[in-house]
Amino acid sequence: xxxxxxxxSRASTxxxxxxxxxxxxxxxxxxxxxxxxxxxxxxxxxxSRAREAPGGGKPxxxxxxxxxxxxxxxxxxxxxxxxxxxxxxxxRKDWFLLLTHEHRAKRAxxxxxxVASVLQNQENPVHPLKFYIWVSSFSPGIAKNRSVRAxxxxxxxxxxxxxxxxxxxxxxxxxxxxxxxxxxxxxIGSWGRLxxxxxxxxxxxxxxxxxxSPTTRIYNAxxxxxxxxxxLDKAYLKFQQMAADNCKPDRFTYNxxxxxxxxxxxxxxxxxxxxxxxxxxxxxxxxTYTILIDGFCNAKMADEAFKVxxxxxxxxxxxxxxxxxxxxxxxxxxxxxxxxFELLCSFVEREPSLIKFTCxxxxxxxxxxxxxxxxxxxxxxxxxxxxxxxxxxxxxxxVCLVKGLDLNEVLELLDRFNKRGVKPGFSTYYALIEALxxxxxxxxxxxxxxxxxxxxxVSNVFRTIC
Numbered sequence: 480x481x482x483x484x485x486x487x488s489r490a491s492t493x494x495x496x497x498x499x500x501x502x503x504x505x506x507x508x509x510x511x512x513x514x515x516x517x518x519x520x521x522x523x524x525x526x527s528r529a530r531e532a533p534g535g536g537k538p539x540x541x542x543x544x545x546x547x548x549x550x551x552x553x554x555x556x557x558x559x560x561x562x563x564x565x566x567x568x569x570x571r572k573d574w575f576l577l578l579t580h581e582h583r584a585k586r587a588x589x590x591x592x593x594v595a596s597v598l599q600n601q602e603n604p605v606h607p608l609k610f611y612i613w614v615s616s617f618s619p620g621i622a623k624n625r626s627v628r629a630x631x632x633x634x635x636x637x638x639x640x641x642x643x644x645x646x647x648x649x650x651x652x653x654x655x656x657x658x659x660x661x662x663x664x665x666x667i668g669s670w671g672r673l674x675x676x677x678x679x680x681x682x683x684x685x686x687x688x689x690x691x692s693p694t695t696r697i698y699n700a701x702x703x704x705x706x707x708x709x710x711l712d713k714a715y716l717k718f719q720q721m722a723a724d725n726c727k728p729d730r731f732t733y734n735x736x737x738x739x740x741x742x743x744x745x746x747x748x749x750x751x752x753x754x755x756x757x758x759x760x761x762x763x764x765x766x767t768y769t770i771l772i773d774g775f776c777n778a779k780m781a782d783e784a785f786k787v788x789x790x791x792x793x794x795x796x797x798x799x800x801x802x803x804x805x806x807x808x809x810x811x812x813x814x815x816x817x818x819x820f821e822l823l824c825s826f827v828e829r830e831p832s833l834i835k836f837t838c839x840x841x842x843x844x845x846x847x848x849x850x851x852x853x854x855x856x857x858x859x860x861x862x863x864x865x866x867x868x869x870x871x872x873x874x875x876x877x878v879c880l881v882k883g884l885d886l887n888e889v890l891e892l893l894d895r896f897n898k899r900g901v902k903p904g905f906s907t908y909y910a911l912i913e914a915l916x917x918x919x920x921x922x923x924x925x926x927x928x929x930x931x932x933x934x935x936x937v938s939n940v941f942r943t944i945c
Contacts, residue, residue: 509789558925562600569606572744575654578613589618595630604638605647607631612656627663643682648689658689664700670706676713679704683717693724699731706739714739730761737767746783765791769802776809782818784809785826803836812845820845820853836863839872846875851883851903860891867899874907881914890923891932905936 506574526716550592568577582589594614598607611631615622622628635641651658657735661678663686670679683693691697698721718736721728734757749771753763770782775784784806791798798806804825820841829838838861845854854876858868868876873896880889891912894904903911908931915924 484609496572498668516845517929544664553601562597565597566601566606567607567611568602568604569601569683572650573654574615575656578610578818579617583616589614591621591624591627594624595627598627598630598634598666601634602638604635604641606708607634607638608641608655608662609651612658613661615659615662616656622659623661628661632665632668635666636672639669640673640675640678641666641669642690644676644778656692660691660696663689664696665689667697667700667704668707674708676705676708676710679708680713680717680807693721693726695721695726695729696728696733698724699729699735701824702732703735706742708737711739711743728759730756730764730767733761734764734767734770737774738770741777744774744778746774746780750853757770762794763796765796765802768798769805772802773805773809776805779813781810781822782812785822788826789869798833798836800836803833804840806830807837807840812849816844816848816850817853822859824857824860831864834866839868839869842868842872844874846872846879849879849883851880854879854886855884855892858896862895867896867901870901870904873901874904877903878910881910884918886914888919902934907932 486617509611510543565578568581571577577845594610597610600606601610608631611622611627614627641647645752648658650729667679667682670682679701684939686693702714702717705711705717718728719730721732732920733752735755735770737749737752740746740752753767753771756763756767768787770775772784772787775781775787788798788802788806789801807823810822815820823841825843827834830837842854842857845857858876860864876888880892897903908927912924912927915921915927
């Protein structure tokens with residue numbers, strides 16, 4: 480009979496032990512949920528305490544990732560893999576083999592959701608790294624998923640830094656895993672967010688030991704990390720080094736550098752980079768222009784920020800919502816609030832196609848600056864031209880108006896937009912009703928209290944009790 484290799488023999492014993500541990504742990508959990516207790520009577524005070532609850536009194540549905548691997552049979556979701564069990568597996572020397580056994584035994588059916596759940600619930604920063612390496616070997620498609628990589632990046636940043644020691648590299652290689660370019664870029668990004676510019680530079684100089692050659696993508700990751708770590712000079716050195724490694728800068732490279740110099744307020748260099756970018760055949764995109772707008776506002780050059788919008792129109796690059804948000808917030812940041820309101824109102828009149836994005840953000844900024852009179856004027860003026868605010872912005876604005884305007888004006892605006900389909904949230908109704916009762920307008924307060932129920936903000940149970 481052929482003898483089993485020593486590694487396989489040890490793994491067989493370890494699998495039995497760990498499987499027993501996993502199921503033994505589940506016995507610690509109650510077999511049946513506790514019986515529901517009778518609910519106390521609900522009073523108006525309960526409604527007032529519910530004003531901070533998200534969803535305005537409506538039932539919420541959890542749409543977040545599952546806590547464990549989803550099973551092939553959806554009816555067995557209660558048989559969840561314990562994350563602590565996976566942590567114990569990842570802490571062992573034979574982690575790769577044990578995870579492989581779980582996968583082949585169909586106790587671990589991989590999906591982007593389940594992988595993200597495991598990645599974001601590990602205390603040891605090395606564990607998400609090792610788990611991602613294992614996933615990359617068995618399901619490269621999931622490993623390349625943007626959401627999964629974002630969760631990994633956040634985990635490495637939150638729990639890190641992860642240092643690529645000789646022991647860790649040897650552990651991965653001896654287990655059968657390997658570092659991918661995706662993983663290397665995520666690691667470099669986490670070091671940049673943690674301000675480890677020197678370490679980024681050191682690792683980049685030794686990537687050949689990991690089996691990599693310099694590519695434009697890796698260069699972009701390093702340059703971006705150095706910019707985020709406030710090492711703009713080192714980022715420029717890497718940019719100049721690309722040609723020596725036969726790597727050609729692309730649009731991402733230039734956008735990263737433009738972002739860096741704009742954040743530093745060096746707008747002349749930003750202009751030069753954009754011209755250089757165009758000279759090598761890359762046209763600025765909406766992201767480039769959005770960065771420039773933010774940079775000009777940081778440099779307190781609001782007029783130049785508005786000129787960028789004109790340039791975008793001439794070059795047929797439509798602004799997106801992020802562009803307009805950068806413009807509006809930036810103008811409020813670099814000028815007096817009253818002056819910013821005038822400039823942006825004039826901008827909306829010149830650019831009627833951008834009325835929705837601009838007015839939503841402008842209304843938000845006015846409310847945050849307690850400019851109730853200006854917010855009311857904006858709603859009246861552009862409301863007549865077809866502007867309808869989104870629900871969240873309208874709620875913020877109404878709360879601001881309640882604090883700074885006559886209640887009759889507030890009610891007039893509320894009813895006007897209510898007829899156009901804008902429904903205030905629970906907290907907004909509460910603030911308005913509270914102000915009406917304090918002003919002695921009991922009848923009006925009762926009217927809007929009833930409207931809470933008519934709009935479905937509170938369940939019928941509350942309505943019956945009240």
